Ligand code: G3P
């Protein structure tokens with residue numbers, strides 16, 4: 337059985353999340369799926385960032401959507417993790433596309449909800465640019481686009497219906513009517529949170545014909561249990577530790 341192991345924000349236990357260093361380490365360790373998150377700056381540059389705010393993963397402050405791209409690129413996206421990564425920058429969408437095309441890596445790219453006074457304008461711009469970028473990714477790379485926000489998926493679906501969609505559910509949003517959201521978004525994949533997920537729920541997803549990728553799992557026992565339940569993939573911060581063929585860290 338093919339078990340999909342996705343490096344959550346890159347190999348984020350060994351390098352700062354959502355940086356080219358974390359992505360490169362995932363490839364070098366033999367991981368073939370990457371998970372990453374898209375946001376947008378005030379001046380409509382699409383970039384790779386998990387949080388709405390800059391504070392946790394850069395040496396900047398405030399909302400991403402209040403920063404220009406030039407301001408953002410002056411920040412370190414790695415110093416918070418380790419001084420060795422101080423030169424890492426918040427990558428942009430074009431750098432992600434180039435990385436995927438160069439390495440042949442598969443990716444789950446997550447569309448984050450936009451937090452801004454002009455959120456609709458920025459969300460439309462993000463999705464429009466992303467639709468174009470998806471066309472520039474090599475067909476050798478499998479791409480899944482996910483979001484916790486169905487509206488983001490529907491916007492993209494209008495522009496690019498051939499996209500492979502996943503709906504992300506957390507333990508609170510996963511209710512009995514989950515399949516309505518899946519159908520509305522034309523999703524092929526369901527991405528539930530591991531916490532409080534049950535065997536009965538996984539069985540129902542599989543019976544309905546969906547592929548199931550669960551987030552975020554760093555413990556081997558839990559990963560094995562989920563695969564025994566029939567899930568197709570897991571997101572992990574330490575994806576390399578789930579590979580059957582282990583590689584050591586490059587020097
Ligand atoms: O895509 C799986 C996972 O990344 C979803 O949650 O908050 O880590 O982006 P988050």
Ligand code: MG
Pocket residue numbers: 371372373446
């Ligand atoms: Mg994510």
